[in-house]
Amino acid sequence: MTQSVVVQVGQCGNQIGCCFWDLALREHAAVNQKGIYDEAISSFFRNVDTRVVGDGGNISKGKICSLKARAVLIDMEEGVVNEILQGPLRDVFDSKQLITDISGSGNNWAVGHKVFGRLYQEQILEKLRKSAEHCDCLQCFFIIHSMGGGTGSGLGTFLLKVLEDEFPEVYRFVTSVYPSGEDDVITSPYNSILAMKELNEHADCVLPIDNQSLFDIISKIDLMVNSGKLGTTIKPKSLVTSSAGALKKQHQKPFDAMNNIVANLLLNLTSSARFEGSLNMDLNEISMNLVPFPQLHYLVSSLTPLYTLADVNIPTRRLDQMFSDAFSKDHQLIRADPKHSLYLACALMVRGNVQVSDLRRNIERLKPSLQFISWNQEGWKTSLCSVPPVGHSHSLLALANNTCVKPTFMELRERFMRLYKKKAHLHHYLQIEGMEESCFMEAVSSLSTLIEEYNQLDATRSMPVEDLPRLSVAV
Amino acid sequence: MNLIQKEVEKCDCLSGFFIIMSMAGGTGSGLGAFVTQNLQDHYSNSLKMNQIIWPYGTGEVIVQNYNSILTLSHLYRSSDALLVHENDAVHKICAKLMNIKQISFSDINQVLAHQLGSVFQPTYSMEGSYHYRRNPLGELMENLVPHPEFKMLGIRNIPQMSENSLAYSTFTWAGLLKHLRQMLISNSKMEEGIDWQVRPPLSRLPTLGKVSLNRELHFNTSIANLVILRGKDVHSADLGGFKDPALYTSWLAPVNAFNVWKTQRAFSKYEKSAALVSNSQFLLKPLDTIVGKAWNMFASKAYIHQYTKFGIEEEDFLDSFTLLEQVVASYCNL
Numbered sequence: 001m002t003q004s005v006v007v008q009v010g011q012c013g014n015q016i017g018c019c020f021w022d023l024a025l026r027e028h029a030a031v032n033q034k035g036i037y038d039e040a041i042s043s044f045f046r047n048v049d050t051r052v053v054g055d056g057g058n059i060s061k062g063k064i065c066s067l068k069a070r071a072v073l074i075d076m077e078e079g080v081v082n083e084i085l086q087g088p089l090r091d092v093f094d095s096k097q098l099i100t101d102i103s104g105s106g107n108n109w110a111v112g113h114k115v116f117g118r119l120y121q122e123q124i125l126e127k128l129r130k131s132a133e134h135c136d137c138l139q140c141f142f143i144i145h146s147m148g149g150g151t152g153s154g155l156g157t158f159l160l161k162v163l164e165d166e167f168p169e170v171y172r173f174v175t176s177v178y179p180s181g182e183d184d185v186i187t188s189p190y191n192s193i194l195a196m197k198e199l200n201e202h203a204d205c206v207l208p209i210d211n212q213s214l215f216d217i218i219s220k221i222d223l224m225v226n227s228g229k230l231g232t233t234i235k236p237k238s239l240v241t242s243s244a245g246a247l248k249k250q251h252q253k254p255f256d257a258m259n260n261i262v263a264n265l266l267l268n269l270t271s272s273a274r275f276e277g278s279l280n281m282d283l284n285e286i287s288m289n290l291v292p293f294p295q296l297h298y299l300v301s302s303l304t305p306l307y308t309l310a311d312v313n314i315p316t317r318r319l320d321q322m323f324s325d326a327f328s329k330d331h332q333l334i335r336a337d338p339k340h341s342l343y344l345a346c347a348l349m350v351r352g353n354v355q356v357s358d359l360r361r362n363i364e365r366l367k368p369s370l371q372f373i374s375w376n377q378e379g380w381k382t383s384l385c386s387v388p389p390v391g392h393s394h395s396l397l398a399l400a401n402n403t404c405v406k407p408t409f410m411e412l413r414e415r416f417m418r419l420y421k422k423k424a425h426l427h428h429y430l431q432i433e434g435m436e437e438s439c440f441m442e443a444v445s446s447l448s449t450l451i452e453e454y455n456q457l458d459a460t461r462s463m464p465v466e467d468l469p470r471l472s473v474a475v
Numbered sequence: 476m477n478l479i480q481k482e483v484e485k486c487d488c489l490s491g492f493f494i495i496m497s498m499a500g501g502t503g504s505g506l507g508a509f510v511t512q513n514l515q516d517h518y519s520n521s522l523k524m525n526q527i528i529w530p531y532g533t534g535e536v537i538v539q540n541y542n543s544i545l546t547l548s549h550l551y552r553s554s555d556a557l558l559v560h561e562n563d564a565v566h567k568i569c570a571k572l573m574n575i576k577q578i579s580f581s582d583i584n585q586v587l588a589h590q591l592g593s594v595f596q597p598t599y600s601m602e603g604s605y606h607y608r609r610n611p612l613g614e615l616m617e618n619l620v621p622h623p624e625f626k627m628l629g630i631r632n633i634p635q636m637s638e639n640s641l642a643y644s645t646f647t648w649a650g651l652l653k654h655l656r657q658m659l660i661s662n663s664k665m666e667e668g669i670d671w672q673v674r675p676p677l678s679r680l681p682t683l684g685k686v687s688l689n690r691e692l693h694f695n696t697s698i699a700n701l702v703i704l705r706g707k708d709v710h711s712a713d714l715g716g717f718k719d720p721a722l723y724t725s726w727l728a729p730v731n732a733f734n735v736w737k738t739q740r741a742f743s744k745y746e747k748s749a750a751l752v753s754n755s756q757f758l759l760k761p762l763d764t765i766v767g768k769a770w771n772m773f774a775s776k777a778y779i780h781q782y783t784k785f786g787i788e789e790e791d792f793l794d795s796f797t798l799l800e801q802v803v804a805s806y807c808n809l
Contacts, residue, residue, distance in 0.1 A: 278580045289538060290537070292777035292778045355579040355580075356580055357566070357569075357570070357577055357579070358577065360533065363533055364533060367533070375771045375774065376772060378533050379534060380537065382534075468771060470766070470800060471797060471800045473801045
């Protein structure tokens with residue numbers, strides 16, 4: 001079993017990360033009744049004997065002594081990280097895994113990337129190497145950050161280059177929270193575009209997420225729960241947004257429910273690599289199957305079901321409904337409508353008591369309403385994991401490489417151009433050593449190239465499908 | 476290779492290797508092909524049969540077509556025979572014949588194991604003999620793979636049904652063999668939905684005319700067939716239908732092309748059962764489809780960077796395509 005290291009950068013990254021570790025512990029606690037440190041837990045946690053001082057306390061088998069998360073927490077202001085260290089999860093993290101500063105990046109990508117990058121490069125490298133050494137077989141880095149701020153966006157993307165140079169064989173999965181239209185950070189378009197360039201060049205796979213979509217999903221759930229339309233009550237703990245049973249008892253902050261959705265996304269993504277199932281899918285298979293061309297590595301994700309009713313017998317209808325929902329635009333984690341755009345590839349990761357025949361039946365049912373690119377008409381990757389998430393009997397994560405990400409990028413470019421034309425706030429960036437106007441121009445052109453590639457693929461939609469002439473051989 | 480050597484040393488008389496793998500994934504297909512190559516190098520006198528699982532047509536792995544053509548082309552060079560099982564066909568058998576509502580992989584694997592058992596369980600070496608066949612793998616290869624260009628074998632079984640239906644059915648050899656023969660010539664994957672319109676053409680036609688006529692009629696020409704009968708009164712079974720020269724190519728006489736193995740002992744829960752292993756045009760269409768899809772994807776250069784990262788270049792792809800187009804053409808012109 002392979003291990004993964006989570007690197008959470010910036011305020012958003014750390015808050016999501018905190019929810020993630022909470023849910024991960026809950027999930028493993030539910031599955032692992034005997035408290036033995038097994039391969040599944042080792043993918044995200046180390047088993048440490050806290051009585052031993054220094055680094056030598058790793059225990060590889062036997063009972064769980066004390067679990068430490070395989071994580072590196074980076075933030076340039078202390079507020080969020082301090083809160084984590086004083087909260088119920090303080091024992092899961094090691095003070096040696098943190099990098100903090102005091103003043104923050106001031107919502108400025110250049111400060112995060114250039115100033116703090118240079119300042120903390122050595123420390124970052126050291127912490128990453130340490131966490132890699134603790135792994136038997138490190139497969140993947142998960143980076144969680146936001147695109148609109150300064151630290152997450154700037155330092156988070158600086159990290160990607162460092163990881164690529166230092167660990168070229170390890171996959172870099174990035175969960176990026178994109179700013180929505182009504183974002184409260186004025187300079188978020190600048191930060192996002194500058195960060196996009198780095199994502200284009202140095203990430204293996206990016207899962208874009210958008211606050212507005214998360215918020216819409218939460219509202220929908222609240223509406224369903226409170227409207228009383230449902231005949232029976234909702235199963236406790238089954239809301240994709242709930243953290244019942246986890247260490248944190250109440251929803252203290254407004255973003256908690258939204259962060260839980262993202263945390264669930266990461267758990268479901270790695271579930272097939274951690275738990276057993278009849279059709280396993282490891283993390284390297286995600287990159288292999290869903291990224292046909294190196295530039296096009298943005299995957300639109302959707303999670304269903306959002307809640308489970310207290311019905312014990314799940315009729316087939318409900319199972320099929322789960323599959324249909326995964327393709328509806330209300331369930332996507334960014335503002336996108338994959339059904340009306342072109343699919344390059346699609347992965348369906350199912351958890352729980354679902355068999356291969358259910359999977360095949362639903363694929364055949366949904367295929368006619370989806371448009372796949374001509375050379376990948378059967379572009380499906382499937383996986384079945386037998387362990388369902390806590391509180392659910394089954395769940396589905398759909399990852400799509402689809403041209404519906406294009407509008408998000410185009411809108412981002414629009415907002416950027418509106419600010420840039422007036423040169424608003426530009427001086428904050430240009431006064432940082434190493435930043436010039438050319439950085440901005442390069443970033444925009446990198447984004448434009450990406451949008452153009454998606455455009456070209458979309459253009460093939462209307463063209464008739466021709467089979468190319470095959471090689472002819474002499475008989 | 477050390478593990479394999481240990482097992483080989485435990486054998487009194489090694490007839491060969493049976494390699495079980497899929498074509499769509501990474502380990503089964505890639506490492507399986509590599510292991511087969513190594514066996515060819517180290518144990519060149521032993522026979523190798525690869526049992527390969529043909530993936531679902533609607534896709535279970537996105538790059539399955541690439542993996543399949545790379546695997547098949549490599550296996551064609553180093554293996555002696557390829558026994559193919561198609562996921563789609565077995566899935567249909569589970570659904571239609573076995574009446575399983577929620578089909579899981581263990582159901583599918585059970586059907587596959589049954590098919591393999593019906594071929595490889597012991598049979599008597601001769602009519603009326605009490606000795607078991609010593610070398611089924613060797614004899615199977617000898618009978619079914621007369622020419623190295625034609626290595627693709629398919630399996631058909633009859634009967635195949637759920638326990639409940641079994642209680643209400645009786646079988647005769649005549650009935651079973653009639654169905655099996657029609658399954659062969661109409662290229663039917665299971666007992667249900669057989670096309671009874673397909674008939675063998677007149678054997679008096681010149682070869683070229685026969686080929687095009689066969690194509691029109693969807694007639695499945697065989698190179699060689701092996702029928703295995705298990706059950707009561709097996710000596711009374713009449714296999715004349717399988718010895719008709721019209722079923723076979725012109726360059727192999729039916730007496731060489733057709734073989735039968737028999738045993739009185741019933742197999743599994745079936746009082747009488749028959750299996751057919753056939754080197755024929757069974758797999759022509761699936762192979763052609765996979766090569767076509769892989770070619771389309773290759774033309775757009777999708778996913779190629781994932782393979783070049785690990786040392787497979789575009790030339791390797793082209794070599795694979797060339798080899799497989801050759802195989803397709805050869806089978807097509809039987």
